[in-house]
Amino acid sequence: MSVRGIRGAITVSKNEEQEILQATIELLNGIIQDNQIIPDDIGCVFVTVTNDLDDTFPAVAIRQMPGWELVPLMCALEVPVKGSLERCIRLMVMVNTDKKQSEIRHVYLRGAQALRPDLASKV
Template identity: 45%
Template sequence: MRAIRGATTVSENTIEAIRGAVTELLDELERRNQLEPQDIISVTFSVTRDLDMIFPAAIARPRPGWDNIAMLDVQQMHVEGSLQRCIRFLIHAKVPISAPIHHIYLRHAANLRPDWSFPQSLTASQSAVESKV
């Protein structure tokens, strides 16, 4: 089991804007990681407190193959001055240890983790830890 992180931002707190951002984020996740829904174990979505028009899981659930994935929506802890209108995810999936992981950061959320703009390879110590899990 491997963990994949990602985030995006939306321009406004509307169902349409949130739906577009979540769809774009999940499309990119599947494409860049060659991930099939049956390989996804669980998804936790977090949103900043300024997004409250729709749950990201409600957007993800109708995707082909996503209806049986365990999903949870939570509110991101508020920190003064942090990125606004941000949607994040943490996905646990069955991904081979040898496969690169592409963490997906789009729109203004790309500023959160510029170091993850390229595939993440496991270090030897990470490989040893994950092989025991």
């Protein structure tokens, strides 16, 4: 078994608590479904947001999901590079798995598909 990182990102249209929380759940559910993982397989989740998202902590949404209460979560600000994608939530899910690196499915939704068009989920 290895520890693998699963990346994901999603954008929101507004800096509003409910939109941030719903987008975080949508993104994490996509990662869960595409990679067939369960909370007990998770080592931790790193969450970053761009500095224009400050209405809530995205980790609040994850903490409320059944089975995710004990998963270690950490929120941080994304590096504020000029011209970078705005209103973006990113996840790095560290998972214990037997899957090879090539079998991991990263999830990029909405405007975040521009970050990695080669890996973007078709939604």
